[in-house]
Amino acid sequence: MAVQAFQSGDGYWNMITPTHPVLMAALGIAAVPFGKWIRFAGPLVLKWTIWTMIILAIAVWIDWGPF
Incomplete structure (x- = not known):
């Protein structure tokens, strides 16, 4: 899971x-x-971060992994 994260x-x-x-x-x-780019990409990265945290939490919860 550490590698996946x-x-x-x-x-x-x-x-x-x-x-x-x-x-x-x-x-x-x-x-x-760069300021214009960060205003564009910042909200997108925030949404992806939240989504990734949810997916990783579910993966840990169901004990997902190759081993």
Whole structure:
């Protein structure tokens, strides 16, 4: 479950991390200010975080896993 939790959160948190080089390069090429991007992506990341927490809680509750 620890690996699943990491994999679930790693990808979409990179969408709002200002030190992620791919994000900053893409925003620079598209000429989108970081503040405007965070106002767009922030609510989406919050919704995904809540959804992931619910799914992981259910997975732990039913003892889901390969072992």
